[in-house]
Structure formats: C-alpha cells, structure tokens
Amino acid sequence: MKIDLSGKTALVTGSTAGIGKAIAKGLAATGAEVVINGRGQAKVDATIAAIGSEVAGAKVRGVAADVSTADGCKALLAALPQVDILVNNAGIFEPKPFFEIPDKDWSRFFDINVMSGVRLSRGYMQGMLKRNWGRIVFISSESGLNIPTEMIQYGMTKTAQLAISRGLAELTRGTAVTVNSVLPAPTMSEGVETFVRDLAKQNGQSVEEAATNFVKQHRPSSILQRFASPEEIANMVVYVCSKQASATNGAALRAEGGIINTIA
Template sequence: MQIDLAGRTAIVTGSTGGIGLAIARGLAASGARVVVNGRRAPAVEQAVSAINGLGAGGAVGFVGDLGTAEGCAALVAAHPECDILINNLGIFEPKDFFETPDADWTRFFEVNVMSGVRLSRAYLPGMEKRGWGRVVFISSESAFNIPVEMIHYGFSKTAQVSVARGLAERMAGTGVTVNSVLPGPTLSEGLADMLKPEQEKTGKPMEELAAAFVMEHRPGSIIRRAATVDEVASMVVYLASPQASATTGASVRVDGGVLGTI
C-alpha cells in the first residue's frame, strides 16, 4: 500500500517527542506538510529540523500551549486551514482519586479534551467545505480500562472517544472522517525516563525493562511488551490516508491486546 498525502497539510499537536513526533514523521514521509507543535521553541525547532532532514513533505513549527483557549486561537490564526488534524496533545500523572483536587481534573480536561474540541471546531468546517478531511484523537486503552491509579486521566481519555464518535456522526456524508486511536503501553520518552533509574541500576536493555513493566501493570497484554511509537504512528498515518475512507467513528486499538473484549 502506497500512502500519498502530497498536497495535504497536517497539524499534529504535542509533536516534539514520543508518539506525536513519530506521527509527524510518518505523515511527512507520506508527503504531507506537517505543522509541529510544542510549548518550547528549542524542542519545536529540533523536531522540525529532524523531519525536514528526511525530505518528502517537510515540516514547519508552531510554539504554543494548546491546552489553553488562547493557544488554540493562536494556532488557528497562524495556520487557518488543514486537511489532517491529529489531536495528540495529552498529559498523564498517577495520583490517587482521593488526593486529586478539582484543579487537576480541570487541567486534564482542558489539555486532553478541550484542546481537541477547540481545534476540531475550528478546522472541521473547512474540511467539510473542501469535501475531504481527517481528524484523529489519540486516546488510550485507558479510556476503557480505567487505571485505578489515575482515574482522572482515564476519564479524559473516555471523553476523547465520545467526542470523536459524536463528531464522526456530525460529519456524516461530508467526506470527512473522525476516529480515535487507543495505544496501549508504549515505549516513548515518558516511559523510558521512568524506567531509566532501573536501567542504570541493573544494566538491562530498556526494551526488557519495558516488557517487565507491561506484564506487571497490564498482564493481559498479548504481545507481552511495550509497543514502539512507530507502531502507533503507522496506524494513525493509515487513518489519515485516502485508503481509510470507509473507517470513521471507530476506536482503533494499538494496545497489544491489553483490552480483553472482542
């Protein structure tokens, strides 16, 4: 399958590292012009430079906090149209329910949910007018497998799936698809940083430590390891492609079989 996104503009929120950067690379490699986003200029510049070094569609940067209404408005002002919107921006933090104040619930809702709501509201009308578009929310298997150690995070991921499904139905018959992707445990920078002290202590390869982490915290994993960021990105790039025109309103799993339902 040859995915050709030449002539398309893609926005990937929170894309200076991890899954977001892998998605941005994959879209650019398929010919899309990608807008890379982060809150810090050096990280954005580094990501843009790395993607442009690959050739193909290339990238430009936008520095801003899309977890705020003002940040989203600034992005739309700078880049008023796009064909592909990847709502990847997200935060997580293990914290017991009884120690999670209102401010944390609000912060998670603003960053994980409202960033995608605001940007979808801004960009979907243009996609509808042009008769083609792709919106993907990067949710999580935690949307259905709510982690007891961070219920507020799981709640925000369930909300993303609900918004994506509702928007898919709202855009029915327009040529615009809206889907959510559910990654499972993934060996991104965040997990690697968390496991780094153990690696320094034991000298074990990061992949081995990540696999042990998965089996401890998600023992239902069928692949019995952490996914790579590129494995998640490959699914997202497919959903952003013309070939995925009949897939909409779906919650697509890249969870390694963690979710035990059929």
C-alpha cells in the same frame, strides 16, 4: 499500498517528541506538509530539523503554541487557519493514587487532554466539511476503556476523547470527512521512558526488567507483553489519515497489543 498525501496539510499537536513526533515523521514521508506543534519554539525548530534530515523531501514547518489553553488554541488557529488533517495528540499522564488527586489536577488533565482537541476540532472541522475532505484523529488510549487504577484522572480524559470523536463523526454523515480515535498501548515514548527508568532505579532493576514487570503487573492482559514503540502507533495513525481509509469513520481503532480483552 502506497499512501500519498501530497497536497494535504497536516497538523499534529504535541509533536516535538514521542508518538506525536513519530506521527509527524510518518505523515511527512507520505508527502503531506506537516505542521509541528509544541509549547516552545526551540523544540519545534529542533523537531523540524530532525524530520527534515530523516525524511527526504519532507515539507515541515511549525507553530509554537500551548494548546492546553483557549488562548493557545486561538493563536494556533490564527497562525494556521486551515488544515486537511488534524491529529489531536497533545496530552499528559501521571500515575497518582486517586485520594491524592486534587481538583486542579482533574481540571488540568481535562484542559490538556480533552479541551485542546475540542477547540481545534471546532476551529478546523467546518472548513473540512465545506471542502468535503478531511481527517481528524484523536489519540486516545486503551486506558479509555480499561481505566487504570493508578491514574483514573488520565483514563477519564481518554474515555472523553472516545465520546467526542464518535459524536463528531456523526456530523460528517454523507461527506468525505472522517473522525476517528486510535487507542495505543503503553508506548515507550520519552516521558514513559523516564517513568520506567525511575521505576528501575527504585526497584534495583534494569530498564528492561522494569518495563517487562510494569506490563505484567499493570497490563496483565497484554498479548504483546511489552511496550509499543512510537512508530508502531504512528503506522496506524498514518493509515487512518490516508485517502485509502475513506470507509473508516467513527471508529475506535486499537493499537494496544491485545490489552482490551473483548472481541468488539
């Protein structure tokens, strides 16, 4: 299968690192014009340069904007009024005991992980419907179904993304626009790698031992039995964005290594 997205413009939020960067790189390799997004111009510029050097003929540009705020989303929409592909990837996580999570954290997680996708989908989806082609993808998590006790506030936002994605898909009925969500496994992105290194230091372990023990302790149902790589998640997302994925709509697609112990 050859995925060709030449002539399509794709926006990937939170794409200066981790899964978002891997998705942006994967989409650039299909010929799409990819728009990098992050809060700081320096990181956006560095990511554009990196992908440009790694993907021959890549068409990459960027818009620095904080999509966790209404003003940031408004600025992004003003700078980039139209896209064919929207990947709502921007998000945060933080392990914290439930009884220590203050109200402001619940609001912060909801604004970044949920409202960024709501605002941008509201801004871009009508144009997709009018042109009768488009792809919207929410990067959710297996934590949206298996709520992690160590970060309930995160799991809440990932469940919300699944509901929004399915609801928006219902609005595309009879069109060539699709809305789906992808559920990654715990993924060794930069932020997670820092978290695992801290665990290793605390427990006197190697990074590899800490990573293995985390999966065994906190995701014991994993069939993969390891962290996924950002590229493994990006492969699923690139397919969902493709023309070949035209019959995949309203789906919650798993790239979580078998952690969710159900057949449907």
